Amino acid sequence: MHSNPPNDIPDIVIGRLPIYLRALNRLAQDGHEVTSSHELGQLLGISSAQIRKDLSHFGGFGKQGTGYQIAYLEEKLRQVLKVNREWEVALVGAGDLGTALAHYGGFSERGFNITCVFDNSAEKIGRSLNGFHIQSIDDIATTIPSRGIKMAMIAVPAKNAQEVADKLIAAGVRAILNYAPINLNVPPEVRVQYIDPVIHMQRMTYYLP
Amino acid sequence: MHSNPPNDIPDIVIGRLPIYLRALNRLAQDGHEVTSSHELGQLLGISSAQIRKDLSHFGGFGKQGTGYQIAYLEEKLRQVLKVNREWEVALVGAGDLGTALAHYGGFSERGFNITCVFDNSAEKIGRSLNGFHIQSIDDIATTIPSRGIKMAMIAVPAKNAQEVADKLIAAGVRAILNYAPINLNVPPEVRVQYIDPVIHMQRMTYYLP
Numbered sequence: 057m058h059s060n061p062p063n064d065i066p067d068i069v070i071g072r073l074p075i076y077l078r079a080l081n082r083l084a085q086d087g088h089e090v091t092s093s094h095e096l097g098q099l100l101g102i103s104s105a106q107i108r109k110d111l112s113h114f115g116g117f118g119k120q121g122t123g124y125q126i127a128y129l130e131e132k133l134r135q136v137l138k139v140n141r142e143w144e145v146a147l148v149g150a151g152d153l154g155t156a157l158a159h160y161g162g163f164s165e166r167g168f169n170i171t172c173v174f175d176n177s178a179e180k181i182g183r184s185l186n187g188f189h190i191q192s193i194d195d196i197a198t199t200i201p202s203r204g205i206k207m208a209m210i211a212v213p214a215k216n217a218q219e220v221a222d223k224l225i226a227a228g229v230r231a232i233l234n235y236a237p238i239n240l241n242v243p244p245e246v247r248v249q250y251i252d253p254v255i256h257m258q259r260m261t262y263y264l265p
Numbered sequence: 266m267h268s269n270p271p272n273d274i275p276d277i278v279i280g281r282l283p284i285y286l287r288a289l290n291r292l293a294q295d296g297h298e299v300t301s302s303h304e305l306g307q308l309l310g311i312s313s314a315q316i317r318k319d320l321s322h323f324g325g326f327g328k329q330g331t332g333y334q335i336a337y338l339e340e341k342l343r344q345v346l347k348v349n350r351e352w353e354v355a356l357v358g359a360g361d362l363g364t365a366l367a368h369y370g371g372f373s374e375r376g377f378n379i380t381c382v383f384d385n386s387a388e389k390i391g392r393s394l395n396g397f398h399i400q401s402i403d404d405i406a407t408t409i410p411s412r413g414i415k416m417a418m419i420a421v422p423a424k425n426a427q428e429v430a431d432k433l434i435a436a437g438v439r440a441i442l443n444y445a446p447i448n449l450n451v452p453p454e455v456r457v458q459y460i461d462p463v464i465h466m467q468r469m470t471y472y473l474p
Contacts, residue, residue, distance in 0.1 A: 254377065259280050
């Protein structure tokens with residue numbers, strides 16, 4: 057058994073851990089205390105063998121035949137993913153989408169707190185959004201390092217997204233959730249995840265009659 | 266060369282085609298007429314060999330040494346993905362998120378038109394959202410088949426999402442974009458894509474110091 061996760065876990069495995077965690081949260085909410093790779097597999101449409109293999113990277117979570125203790129496995133996955141703590145997040149873009157993100161309760165519920173908001177529009181700078189004053193994009197360079205913020209969401213038009221990403225990275229951000237429909241060029245030490253719902257829609261039409 | 270795509274294209278390849286299409290759109294907007302697997306690879310962080318292999322599933326798009334004609338490749342990918350037409354989409358849930366989705370211009374720009382909206386709240390039913398009257402969830406069973414709608418977005422709380430999905434599928438929907446933070450059980454002929462930004466955030470914290 058490993059007490060700390062080794063560094064060579066494939067990214068694709070890391071990508072599935074939050075999905076396991078969400079399923080475990082739900083089982084716990086529904087009053088379950090124990091689950092199995094078989095039950096998780098049925099909930100998620102992932103084979104039970106894959107789930108056992110993924111979880112084995114982090115040491116023995118369950119005993120053969122007795123299943124997984126949900127509370128223990130949740131705690132362990134939170135620890136591995138480093139979501140057993142709160143994270144401060146910067147939001148760039150205070151348009152329709154940025155406003156919806158600022159008001160979305162699902163982030164803070166799960167430990168991601170948007171604590172500063174930036175926009176480049178003179179009309180918006182100085183206004184309040186969900187309790188925070190909207191700051192100028194130029195303030196990224198000072199506010200982000202002074203608060204030690206490592207995560208940001210980009211909700212600006214595609215044409216501004218790369219410039220915003222460059223400023224965020226220069227200020228110390230190392231993880232970006234990008235809502236702009238454009239791929240970002242970032243150095244290898246920075247992680248980017250993309251949210252573009254149209255891409256998901258276009259992935260499904262192929263299968264429609 | 267195939268004139269129609271064969272049926273055995275791996276889903277993971279299908280999943281990359283919209284990303285190629287988006288990059289091509291952007292290159293075209295920037296005034297480019299020709300590109301290469303090398304240039305696309307650099308834009309997207311995907312190896313040029315992978316890109317050539319993915320595109321080879323659909324016949325010869327480019328000539329060795331001369332690159333890809335962007336307009337031709339865009340048209341061909343649109344055809345393969347069936348996004349060279351407009352799609353009607355039903356939206357279920359007219360809360361904060363549903364409202365943001367109804368107002369988001371990026372869907373109709375790329376051929377996905379939200380043309381009906383459903384909610385279960387008596388306060389919301391009958392009101393207008395982006396020009397459409399909000400209908401009762403009970404109307405799914407009649408409105409969706411009568412319009413022949415095959416795609417829907419679910420923007421309701423997790424506890425209602427499975428029930429909504431069941432109603433949509435019974436009414437003929439075959440592709441669902443699910444914003445509720447829960448995995449849906451659907452029959453094999455139905456495609457589901459998930460949008461849960463917290464999952465993406467949790468996937469990045471693992472790598473943060």
